Amino acid sequence: MGSDTVTGDPLRRFEEEHEEALGALRRLEVAALALEGGAAPQSHLDTMREVHTILTTAVRAHNQNEEAALFPLLEDLAPSAVFVQEHRELRALEERLGRALDGPGSEHVVAAIALAIVELLRAHIDRENEVLFPAARALLGAKGLAAVAQRLHP
Numbered sequence: 001m002g003s004d005t006v007t008g009d010p011l012r013r014f015e016e017e018h019e020e021a022l023g024a025l026r027r028l029e030v031a032a033l034a035l036e037g038g039a040a041p042q043s044h045l046d047t048m049r050e051v052h053t054i055l056t057t058a059v060r061a062h063n064q065n066e067e068a069a070l071f072p073l074l075e076d077l078a079p080s081a082v083f084v085q086e087h088r089e090l091r092a093l094e095e096r097l098g099r100a101l102d103g104p105g106s107e108h109v110v111a112a113i114a115l116a117i118v119e120l121l122r123a124h125i126d127r128e129n130e131v132l133f134p135a136a137r138a139l140l141g142a143k144g145l146a147a148v149a150q151r152l153h154p
Contacts, residue, residue, distance in 0.1 A: 032044075032110075044107075052101060056098070060094075066128075
């Protein structure tokens with residue numbers, strides 16, 4: 001991603017990261033549905049472990065950037081508390097998935113947690129892309145977006 005994307009419209013960076021997360025969610029969903037359907041578990045569990053790593057690294061860093069760079073600038077202009085709460089819910093589900101993947105659990109339990117993550121994060125991303133980010137662009141303007149860009153961590 002070029003620096004123009006971040007400095008011109010740092011929310012574009014968030015949208016690009018959302019696309020990457022949605023790709024990981026598709027993989028997680030396919031693996032979870034295969035487990036629910038009784039498929040041989042090993043390759044699907046491996047996929048879930050890979051996606052879990054993405055969730056706990058790249059997606060978590062993305063969420064922290066939103067909370068540090070964007071949400072404080074929107075405090076009085078647009079509600080962001082619901083998004084922070086969803087980040088917390090996602091972290092709790094990530095932790096549950098990690099424990100389920102590491103423990104001697106049922107594939108159906110792992111699949112159920114994974115599908116809960118898919119449902120939560122897809123809806124969250126849709127709301128950010130369709131409601132929050134357009135509102136943030138309008139409310140913050142060029143000066144506010146520049147302030148968001150300065151607060152972003154690489």
